[in-house]
Amino acid sequence: MGGSLALALRPHIQHLTLVDHDPSTLENAAPLADTVTTDFAAGVRECDLVILATPVRVILDLLPRLPQARPQGCFVLDMGSTKQAIGAAMNQLPPTFATLGGHPMCGKTQGGFLAADPDLYRGRIFVLCPTEHTTPDLLAIARQLVAWIGGRPILLPAAAHDAIVAATSHLPYLVAANLMGVVAAAAASNPSVYPVSANGLWDSTRLAASDPAMMLDILLTNQTEVVPRLDEAIAGLQQVRQLLTEQDAAALHHWLRQRQQERQTYTESRHALDHLSS
């Protein structure tokens, strides 16, 4: 995400410093940047705008280090996948730091700078979550930044964001990972399982490939929103299990048709959104 952002922003940025804990990532990214460093404090020392694009827990570790590393303050934007915990940490910073939460509706299961793509954000919703220290200047900068990378900004309170992505992102991840577990258990004792599968299984389990460390941070910082969605998913599977064991063809058909219609509504909503962005 950070590499893709750096690629997309490069034409618009006067001085670009890239900070990463992994020297090999910096080596790959070095031709793009004016400065590269593994030292967070050195990297932010003279920054006008710091963009934190790491797993949520790393953002929560880095934010309290800003006042010492950059005593004059600066603009701070983050790209973390949950926003309430980060927003609360941002509110603890001195008021010399103008802060804003950000979360683009895109991603890659493959990480690292070599997988970076400057078009990753093109046409995508980019959620901005104001904090207590969001200034009009920072909001204008963030809107300009999102415009440069081809994204489409929308403003949402952090709590509203976290409630939505629990349903649209975190639950789908857990459901995909869990499905992968069930099928892998079957495959472990039968070598024909994976050959006798089609694109449906492939697409349905793609999210299981997501980075576990990143997902762990997301789940732990959004537990209160994710658990109720998990409970709904469990209840739904229990309901369809009952219809199936009762061989209740009419009720089962009705349940399946409702889900198909919901997918149709979702498809239309997505096409309308794509149309707006083109």
Added chain:
Amino acid sequence: MGGSLALALRPHIQHLTLVDHDPSTLENAAPLADTVTTDFAAGVRECDLVILATPVRVILDLLPRLPQARPQGCFVLDMGSTKQAIGAAMNQLPPTFATLGGHPMCGKTQGGFLAADPDLYRGRIFVLCPTEHTTPDLLAIARQLVAWIGGRPILLPAAAHDAIVAATSHLPYLVAANLMGVVAAAAASNPSVYPVSANGLWDSTRLAASDPAMMLDILLTNQTEVVPRLDEAIAGLQQVRQLLTEQDAAALHHWLRQRQQERQTYTESRHALDHLSS
């Protein structure tokens, strides 16, 4: 499925008769065929090989009509998504009918002849399930047919097939449909839900668009295999829910990493299979 098969087989077939209950489908397909009819009995009257490519329950309805429609007998192949019930019905036919179950590992959520694609079967596994009345001649014909359409035949007992697809196809469908239901409920009260979603939700719910009538037949004829897989999926979600509510970071990370590794194993298995077919 039937339209795609007809397109792929046409160059190899001397006389092609297409039977469909829907006159508009036949109108679209007419240029391809020598004969089109909505009358099943008329369609099969002089056939050497009948290929039944309909939802499972329709295949179960059509099979017992064959002896009267085609008294001399013929070769019979089906493309139904579950194989045990169809195999049992095939075994009830007079021995003048040589029968074989078939199930290609591909599909389209969009039906109708206009969505037909002659390359649908290319590189795909095509499962063949022998019945009590499978003859060497029919098996040779089926292998030739699969070769013509670019598929890769594998032989499996009907029970083994049904057990596998419960895990690789029917459970993924139910899981996707159920996920769609949970997210649609959230979207019903909040217009930001679908805009604040990414490709993960899109891919994870794709199977929910499948034809409910087709899926109903599949689920009802494979209930004994699907319910245990559903129970495993429910148990898995309950387990991850517990890890999440206990905030057990180490155990949750382990669970997520296992699922990621399983997806990696599945990916490698799929690439090895693609490599074999190219």
